[in-house]
Amino acid sequence: MTSIAYISTYVPKKCGLATFTFHLRQAVNAAKDWRAKDPVIVLHDGPADGPGDPLLWVLRRDSEYDYEKMAHKINASDVEVVSLQHEFGIFGGEAGRYLLNLIRHLNKPLVTTFHTVFEHPREPYASIQREIAERSARIVVMNRKAIGYLHRAFGIPEDKIVFIPHGTPEQGLESRQSFRRKLGWADRKVLMTFGLLGRGKGIELILKALPEIVKQVPNVLYAIVGQTHPEVKKREGEQYREELKAMIKQSGIEQNVVMIDQYMEEQDLVRHITACDVYVTPYPGLEQITSGTLAYAVGLGRPVLSTPYCYAQDLLAEEPELLIPADDEKQWEKRIVQLMTNEVQMQEVVRKMKRLGQEMHWPNVGQEYLRLFAEVGKHAAAEHSV
Secondary structure (H helix, E strand, C coil): CCCEEEEECCCCCCCHHHHHHHHHHHHHHHHHCCCCCCCEEEEECCCCCCCCCCCEEEEECCCHHHHHHHHHHHHCCCCCEEEEEECHHHCCCHHHCCHHHHHCCCCCCEEEEECCCCCCCCCCHHHHHHHHHHHCCEEEECCCHHHHHHHHHHCCCHHHEEECCCCECCCCCCCHHHHHHHHCCCCCEEEEEECCECCCCCHHHHHHHHHHHHHHCCCEEEEEECCECHHHHHHHCCHHHHHHHHHHHHHCCHHHEEEECCCCCHHHHHHHHHHCCEEEECCCCCCCCCCHHHHHHHHCCCCEEECCCHHHHHHCCCCHHHECCCCCHHHHHHHHHHHHHCHHHHHHHHHHHHHHHHHHEHHHHHHHHHHHHHHHHHHHHHHHHC
16 A cells, blocks of 8 residues: 655644645545555744654754755655645745755655646746656646646646646535524525635625625625735734725625634634535636635535636636626626525525535545555556566
8 A cells, every 4th residue: 555745734733735735644544444644744834843743754944954854764764655735835945945955855756736836937936846847756736727837837748747626525414504503694695705814805896796785685694704814914914804894884784794803723614614605706816726715615515606717717617607707796796696586596506516516525535646646656666676
């Protein structure tokens, strides 16, 4: 059975990549159906002692030499395949270049999941991503469009790149109505957006459309869930949140908006998404290559409406009516009202989301990753024996 080492941030760090890697490791281990667990090379901001678990190998983020040292540790272990979860910002050096010191000294086959891919990459990111891609045995992307981006930008052969969807939790046994009662949403038609609060999420678009929506759906509630982004908070405190509150008050929609300013553990996030009626990602920027929260909403079978940014276009390619331009406020009003007032139409979208979300559930994603790791490990072993 293939032994895998993961390189990433890791729980309990409050970071989307840490949560993703935790679930991926669990899902792959469940697919293996064996008890031994695989190690994680954990990016750590503090001293080298870090987590006490012997399967969590601490890599000091800002110590360039430690990256080479970690490569030698992996080479000397029984690890057969290394799974790199790549996001530029988690590694040390400019644009995370210290990582190159690890992969240049690595003798084990590398499977890289790119969580960020640019259509037109620029320096310093381009040369770093190119080298990672070239040194990887296989590359995983969560958006089919990224296959063409990597091929055109770096000449990476398309058959070296594998699409595996973003993993999502499955809906638990506890009912949606139970969550709605606990949140006080039982008698409301709930729109929801989740994410670290900051400009550029398109929240203003929904707030502008809301007064007209309220006229036709008086019990509508727009839940804006999530803390202010730490970088935004450092720069301007809670100024943006206060601007949104002022906008809500000026429009007279205080009874139709709730701002939940708290960090969400995954279990709480799943409950909130499960309890909402329509999940919205009204992002004005079109470049975003992945969105964990849109993936979660679809995986949990909730109706979604989104602007046609890159990830939404790919995920919802078969349901183009769920994509609405960021500058078409009237169309947003119309589609939200249609879903909120037409139960037949709402249930039809629920069915579509459940069908689409099925392949995104972690057990299925874990099986796909395990097949890929086993294939790469087998190929490397065959080459080594020649």
